Amino acid sequence: MADHTRCGDYLVERVPIEEERQKLETEDVYTARITAQQTSRILQFASKSFPKLDGIEHVKRVRREAHESGDTLLVILCQCKMLDRDQLSARIRDTEWAALDIAVSKVPATPPYTKDQFDRWKAVWPVAYRPLVKLKQALFSADEKEYVHQCLRLAEELCKQCDMAGGRSVAAVIGNPQARRVVAQAIDATTVSGNPLRHAVMCCIAQVADYEVAREARMTQSQTPKLDATGPESNAAAPLKRAHSPCGAAEIDDRSGYLCEGMDVFSSREPCVMCTMALVHSRIGRLFFLDSNSGGGISQYSMHSHRQLNHHFACFKCTRAEDRASES
Numbered sequence: 001m002a003d004h005t006r007c008g009d010y011l012v013e014r015v016p017i018e019e020e021r022q023k024l025e026t027e028d029v030y031t032a033r034i035t036a037q038q039t040s041r042i043l044q045f046a047s048k049s050f051p052k053l054d055g056i057e058h059v060k061r062v063r064r065e066a067h068e069s070g071d072t073l074l075v076i077l078c079q080c081k082m083l084d085r086d087q088l089s090a091r092i093r094d095t096e097w098a099a100l101d102i103a104v105s106k107v108p109a110t111p112p113y114t115k116d117q118f119d120r121w122k123a124v125w126p127v128a129y130r131p132l133v134k135l136k137q138a139l140f141s142a143d144e145k146e147y148v149h150q151c152l153r154l155a156e157e158l159c160k161q162c163d164m165a166g167g168r169s170v171a172a173v174i175g176n177p178q179a180r181r182v183v184a185q186a187i188d189a190t191t192v193s194g195n196p197l198r199h200a201v202m203c204c205i206a207q208v209a210d211y212e213v214a215r216e217a218r219m220t221q222s223q224t225p226k227l228d229a230t231g232p233e234s235n236a237a238a239p240l241k242r243a244h245s246p247c248g249a250a251e252i253d254d255r256s257g258y259l260c261e262g263m264d265v266f267s268s269r270e271p272c273v274m275c276t277m278a279l280v281h282s283r284i285g286r287l288f289f290l291d292s293n294s295g296g297g298i299s300q301y302s303m304h305s306h307r308q309l310n311h312h313f314a315c316f317k318c319t320r321a322e323d324r325a326s327e328s
C-alpha cells in the first residue's frame with residue numbers, strides 16, 4: 001500500500017479504494033485511418049452521422065501512428081455496441097468517406113484513476129488522466145496521530161476483556177475526530193447476550209443512537225414554550241440549540257441527521273459485511289482496523305468505496321509497528 005503513517009505504536013496504511021483496484025477492461029470501437037488534414041472534417045461527419053460516445057469520455061478521439069512513409073491518424077467513429085457493421089457501412093455509403101479504411105480497435109472502458117493505471121491504459125489507446133481527489137494522502141497532525149494511537153490502543157485493551165468474558169475477541173471504539181475523544185466503546189456481546197447480531201461495531205453504533213435519543217429528548221424539553229414567555233424573544237421563536245451529549249456526538253454540528261456522520265471507527269478486527277454496511281448507513285468518516293478479515297466488508301467487497309453504495313469513507317489498515325519490524 002502506498003500511503004502509510006506512523007501513529008505512536010501503530011503503522012496506519014490507507015486501504016486502496018475500489019477504483020484503484022480497477023483492472024484494465026477494453027471496449028471495441030470503429031476507427032478509421034486518415035491523414036492529419038482530414039481530421040476536422042471527419043470529426044464533423046462523425047458527430048453528425050453516428051451516435052455520441054457514451055461512457056468513454058476519458059478516451060481521446062484520435063491516435064497518432066508513426067510510419068516510415070509519414071504519420072497517419074486513427075480516429076474513433078463510434079462504439080461498436082451502438083451500430084453493427086452493416087449499419088455503419090450504410091451511413092458511410094454515398095458520402096465522401098465511402099472508401100475509408102475502417103477497423104475495430106480496443107480502447108480502455110474505464111478512466112485511469114492512478115498514475116500506474118494511466119501508464120497501462122495509454123499503451124492501449126490515448127486517454128485523459130485526472131487523479132481522484134479522494135486519493136490524496138491522508139495527512140495526520142501530531143495531535144491526530146496521538147488520538148489515533150490512543151483509540152487503537154483502547155480497542156486492543158478492550159479486546160483483552162473479551163478473552164476474559166469468553167466471547168469473540170473483537171472490540172470497537174468510535175471517536176469524534178474534531179474533539180479527538182472517544183464517543184462509544186464496546187466489545188463483542190454475541191455470547192453474553194445470546195444475540196448473534198451484537199457485534200462490537202453494532203454495540204458502539206447502538207450507544208451513539210442511545211445518546212442521540214436522550215439528546216433529542218432534552219432538546220424537545222428545552223423547546224417547550226414557557227407559559228410566561230412574552231414578546232418576540234420567547235422560547236418559541238428562539239433558534240434551535242443543540243444540547244451537547246455526554247458522548248460528544250453533537251460536537252459535529254454540521255451533521256445532517258445520520259448517526260455517526262464524520263466519526264472515526266477503530267476496530268480490533270476488520271468489520272464483517274453486516275457491520276460495514278451499518279457504518280455506511282451511519283455515514284462514518286474513517287475506519288481504522290487492526291486484524292484483517294478475509295470475509296469482511298472491506299477485503300471482500302471494498303464497501304468503503306463501492307460504486308453502488310451511496311456513502312464512501314476512508315479506510316486504514318493498522319499494524320503494530322513492532323510486529324511489522326519483526327516481519328521484515
Ligand SMILES: [Zn+2]
Pocket residue numbers: 199200201271272273274275276
Ligand atoms: Zn460484525
